[in-house]
Amino acid sequence: MSSEVRVRFAPSPTGYLHVGGARTALFNYLYAKNTGGKFILRIEDTDRARSTEESISAIFRSMKWLGLDWDEGPEVGGAYGPYFQTQRLGTYDEYAKKLLESGHAYYCFCSQEEIDRERKEMEDARASSQKYSGKCRNISLSEARERIAKGEKAAIRFKVPAKEIKFDDIVRGELSFDGNLIGDMVIVRSDGIPTYNYAVVIDDALMNITHVLRGDDHISNTPKQIVMYEALGFKTPRFGHISMILGPDGTRLSKRHGATSVEEYDKGGILPEALVNYLALLGWSPEGDREFFTKDELISEFSLSRVAKSPAVFDSTKLKWMNGSYIRKADDLAVAKMCAPYLIEAGLLKKEELESKLEWLAKVMKTAKTSFDTLVDAPAHVNLFFGEEYEVKKDDAEVAKYILDKQLTNKVIDFIISEIETFPEYNLAAVKGAIKKAQKTLGFSGHDVFMPLRVSLTGHSSGPGVYEMFDILGKERTIARLRGFASKYLS
RNA sequence: GCCCCCUUCGUCUAGCGGCCUAGGACAUCGCCCUUUCAAGGCGGCGGCGCGGGUCCGAAUCCCGCAGGGGGCGCCA
Numbered sequence: 001m002s003s004e005v006r007v008r009f010a011p012s013p014t015g016y017l018h019v020g021g022a023r024t025a026l027f028n029y030l031y032a033k034n035t036g037g038k039f040i041l042r043i044e045d046t047d048r049a050r051s052t053e054e055s056i057s058a059i060f061r062s063m064k065w066l067g068l069d070w071d072e073g074p075e076v077g078g079a080y081g082p083y084f085q086t087q088r089l090g091t092y093d094e095y096a097k098k099l100l101e102s103g104h105a106y107y108c109f110c111s112q113e114e115i116d117r118e119r120k121e122m123e124d125a126r127a128s129s130q131k132y133s134g135k136c137r138n139i140s141l142s143e144a145r146e147r148i149a150k151g152e153k154a155a156i157r158f159k160v161p162a163k164e165i166k167f168d169d170i171v172r173g174e175l176s177f178d179g180n181l182i183g184d185m186v187i188v189r190s191d192g193i194p195t196y197n198y199a200v201v202i203d204d205a206l207m208n209i210t211h212v213l214r215g216d217d218h219i220s221n222t223p224k225q226i227v228m229y230e231a232l233g234f235k236t237p238r239f240g241h242i243s244m245i246l247g248p249d250g251t252r253l254s255k256r257h258g259a260t261s262v263e264e265y266d267k268g269g270i271l272p273e274a275l276v277n278y279l280a281l282l283g284w285s286p287e288g289d290r291e292f293f294t295k296d297e298l299i300s301e302f303s304l305s306r307v308a309k310s311p312a313v314f315d316s317t318k319l320k321w322m323n324g325s326y327i328r329k330a331d332d333l334a335v336a337k338m339c340a341p342y343l344i345e346a347g348l349l350k351k352e353e354l355e356s357k358l359e360w361l362a363k364v365m366k367t368a369k370t371s372f373d374t375l376v377d378a379p380a381h382v383n384l385f386f387g388e389e390y391e392v393k394k395d396d397a398e399v400a401k402y403i404l405d406k407q408l409t410n411k412v413i414d415f416i417i418s419e420i421e422t423f424p425e426y427n428l429a430a431v432k433g434a435i436k437k438a439q440k441t442l443g444f445s446g447h448d449v450f451m452p453l454r455v456s457l458t459g460h461s462s463g464p465g466v467y468e469m470f471d472i473l474g475k476e477r478t479i480a481r482l483r484g485f486a487s488k489y490l491s
Numbered sequence: 492g493c494c495c496c497c498u499u500c501g502u503c504u505a506g507c508g509g510c511c512u513a514g515g516a517c518a519u520c521g522c523c524c525u526u527u528c529a530a531g532g533c534g535g536c537g538g539c540g541c542g543g544g545u546c547c548g549a550a551u552c553c554c555g556c557a558g559g560g561g562g563c564g565c566c567a
Contacts (some may be wrong), residue, residue, distance in 0.1 A: 010567090011567090012566085012567045014566085014567075015503065036504075044567065046566095046567080047566055047567065050567090052526080052567080062502035107563090110565095112565070115564090115565085119563095119564090122492090130493075130563055131493095131563070132564095141511045146498095154514095155565050155567095172496075172497095175495080175496085176492075176495095177494075177495075180562085181493070181563085182494090183563075185564085185565095187565095188565085189565040190565060191565080193565085195564085195565070195567090196566070196567045197564080197567090199567095200506070200567090215561095216495095216496065216497085217560095217561055217562075217567095218559090218562090218567090219495060219496060219561075219562075220494075220495060220496090220561080220563075221567095223495095241496085243496085243497075244560070244561075246559095246560080248502085250560080251559090251560080252560075252561080260549090278503095281503065281516090282503070282504095283503090283504095285503090285505065287503055287505095288505090288515090289505080289514080289515045289516080290515095291515085291516060291517095307552075308503095308504080309496080309497065309498095309500095310496095310498065311496095311497065311559085311561095312495050312502090312503065313502060313503075313561065314502095314503095315502050315517070315518085317505060317517065317518060317532080318502075318503065318516080318517040318518080319517095320517095321517060322516095322517085323518090324530090328530070328539095365528095368529095369530090370528095370529050370531085371528070371529045371530075372529090373561085381529095388497040412530080417545090431501060432526085435526070435527090436526075439526065445526050445527080446525095446526045446527045447526065447527045447528090448526095448527090448566075449527085449528045450528080451527065451528080453527095454527075454528070460528085461528070466528075468526060475494080
């Protein structure tokens with residue numbers, strides 16, 4: 001028996017991978033890798049009505065995108081499979097039988113309607129606890145079997161012992177619950193499908209899971225699970241409950257707060273490295289003030305003792321900032337490559353010409369990458385480098401306002417153009433020189449001329465440096481654009 | 492209604508009895524750099540939920556209260 005750490009992430013495929021789930025998966029992953037243990041993926045698909053194939057593949061996709069590769073689980077296999085709960089039904093039956101025979105569980109013949117009515121009554125009566133009454137507890141196993149043989153439907157309930165249930169939570173310390181307040185829970189539905197609380201115990205035990213790290217919405221499930229481990233004679237794992245991720249209004253993060261799925265962040269131009277880095281810092285903190293970590297650094301720095309107890313609000317502004325920082329730090333060619341799909345989609349670039357233009361694109365990114373934080377924003381910030389002619393990308397009242405404000409006229413543009421042409425060589429100095437002279441003679445600064453130009457070209461008052469744009473564009477195209485601009489707005 | 496968890500700047504957090512006049516980051520504001528815009532550099536604003544204890548000494552320990560969150564399913 002080795003002391004190897006074995007942790008798992010066990011999503012139910014009823015939707016996409018949520019950032020909250022992603023963080024739970026990440027913490028499990030980091031802990032496993034930090035300790036040299038195994039990270040296991042298991043799919044909890046016992047809710048047949050809501051589980052879908054599409055969700056399963058979306059979860060796999062997101063996990064891989066984030067770089068959270070699992071050591072055991074679907075696709076990769078392992079010694080403790082299968083890793084889909086619906087493929088383990090026989091095992092659950094087997095242990096349910098044991099529980100029934102050892103008297104830890106019993107058949108329950110209450111109908112859904114009866115239970116609903118009971119619950120309603122307890123609510124009305126303001127009962128201290130709204131647990132199941134235990135009505136079927138005393139039906140003997142043999143009697144129950146007879147009734148089932150006659151065609152009656154029955155669920156199986158676990159008999160929760162009336163005692164104090166304690167455990168030492170890795171992140172919260174000693175926690176205790178009163179078994180008297182926990183109703184006997186259904187472990188196998190009348191259709192034979194096990195419920196979550198039961199299936200997890202069987203799977204975690206049989207898969208030799210040593211540490212269960214999950215969201216703190218599971219805290220109150222833990223005592224229920226512990227009594228089952230005990231009844232079954234399994235060794236209980238250590239539990240660690242990570243706090244929730246909240247929306248800006250302080251309630252549990254959900255769709256109405258905006259993007260919550262990992263996939264949406266991928267589509268929104270967030271880099272997986274940035275998301276992982278950001279998520280790691282949500283509820284965990286390293287020693288010292290450092291904030292940027294590669295995955296390997298996270299692995300070596302990670303420690304459960306530095307996981308926070310309190311919930312955290314998901315701050316998409318900080319995520320974006322961090323993402324922008326990753327973009328700025330990446331080398332120009334890498335940025336060109338990661339932006340390429342977005343540029344193609346925006347129609348700025350053709351797929352076929354990417355290869356030949358990559359180097360040029362890197363040059364564009366050198367100047368442009370400081371102005372956008374997400375990849376989807378890239379096209380809007382570099383569109384002014386594309387196309388031969390002057391082309392208004394966004395007709396904006398702002399442009400006219402700038403022109404009016406500065407009393408910009410054709411004369412100024414003509415002056416600048418002729419200055420550029422008189423320079424023996426076209427380069428950045430030529431453009432700067434022309435502007436300088438325009439300011440001296442006509443009183444127009446770079447800001448006066450370039451702000452309306454920039455806005456007309458990009459629709460933004462912020463963006464890549466216009467001087468640098470001219471540098472990349474070359475003389476002919478620079479002049480063409482200045483002329484185009486003048487004829488559109490200054491005639 | 493009952494049970495459980497949580498509580499440091501607007502947000503993420505450091506802090507584990509004296510190093511705290513509470514540190515860092517995002518956001519925000521100002522300045523610098525730049526004859527543009529970003530980025531970058533520097534600086535400002537801003538916080539220990541409240542009330543009792545314990546102690547020479549409390550953000551740190553204990554007890555109440557308040558607020559927030561989660562759970563009480565034949566959902567996971």
